[in-house]
Amino acid sequence: MSSTYAQKSVGTELKHWRAVRRVSQLELAVQAGTTQRHLSFIESxxxxxxxxxxIRLAESLGLSLRERNxxxxxxxxxxxxxxxxxxEAALRPVRTALEQILHGHLPCPALVIAPYGRGVAANDAVELFTEDASPELLEPPVNMxxxxxxxxxxGPRVANLDEWGRxxxxxxxxxxxxxxxxxxxAFVAELAGYVPQSPVGPDHLGFSVPMRLASADGELRLITTLTSFATATDVTLAELHLEAFLPADQxxxxxxxxxxxxxxxAPSGSDS
Incomplete structure (x- = not known):
């Protein structure tokens, strides 16, 4: 009974992922190095x-490491x-390397984000983003x-919140x-509620414009770079990404x- 349930479950999951990826049985079978007949038998x-x-089917479908597991x-x-x-000890070298990368991005803000926006590491320049923020939003773990x-x-400090937030x-x-x-x-729906719904104008280019962020020192124009760990074999590391903000002008x-x-x-321990 349990064997039949597993067979039906894995078949249902494969059909689900094929629908999400919009690939046919034949296409997936060829990519995974099997036959359409074999794949059909698995799904049924x-x-x-x-x-x-x-493992080959999961890889061919481009599933994340968590989804493959x-x-x-x-x-x-x-x-x-x-x-x-x-x-944990297994990722300690990775954590050390990430801290070095974050430090290397100074004086530009850079941070490491886990799924659903949870910040797990940042450099000192990220204080630019916490300026005038509500204390409740800064309670760890901070959702960046x-x-x-x-x-x-x-939000109120981003002059082009509609474009950048979109x-x-x-x-x-x-x-x-x-x-x-x-x-x-649900998280996307929450964030969408914070962003003004303005119509797309004739000058819309279809990609992100620099974020225009007001600060106590004046407006900054920042562009974003995202780095993921494509060859990671640990689920935790594969789900992280490094986000660095670079100056868009002098x-x-x-x-x-x-x-x-x-x-x-500033003196050690000072908040200024």
Whole structure:
């Protein structure tokens, strides 16, 4: 009974992911190095897939490491990708490397974000984003995406919140389409409520414009770079991404340098 249930479950999951990825049985079979007949038997529950073919199918579907583990579990096999805590010994070298990368981005803000916007590491320049923010939004663990768009966070200081916020939300929606997740859908809906719904004008170019952020030192224009860990074999690391904000003009570069010099000159323990 349990074997039949596993067969039906893995078949249902494969059909689900094929629909999400919009690939046919034949296309997936060719990519995974099997036959359409074999894949059809797996999806219908007439054949129990071996561990190797489940791994190949998951890879061919472009599933995340977490989703690959889930598919293996559904098929009756143990997960193959570890999920370590960032503070565990297995990821300590990675954590050290991330801290070095963050420091190397100074005087520009840079941070490491986990799923659903949770910040796990940042450099000192991220204080630019916490300026005048509500204390409730700064209680750890800080949700950086919420902080950036919330009306009691950065939202009122982003002069082009409608354009820049739309870019953030559309990126999340694209992720949700690729990996359907009710929790992510709810988070996107929350963030969308913070962003003004302005019509797309004739000058819209279809990609993100620099964020125009007001600060005590003047307006900064920042462009974003996103880095993911594409070859990671640990679920935790694969789900992180590094977000760095770079100056879009010389005036912003100068302001970031001034702020860094002021932080470095402040007495140890000072909040100024």
């Amino acid at each position: 529950g007439r054949s129990r897939p071996g561990r190797a073919i489940v 889930d598919l293996l579990t559904t098929a009756g096999y143990a997960p193959v990708f570890a999920e370590s805590g960032l503070d 995406l919420r902080l950036m768009l919330h009306p009691q966070g950065m 870019h953030v939300i559309e990126n999340l929606r694209a992720r949700a389409r690729r990996s359907p997740d009710p929790r992510l859908d 005036a912003t570069a100068d302001l970031l340098r001034v702020r860094a010099e002021r932080r470095n000159a």
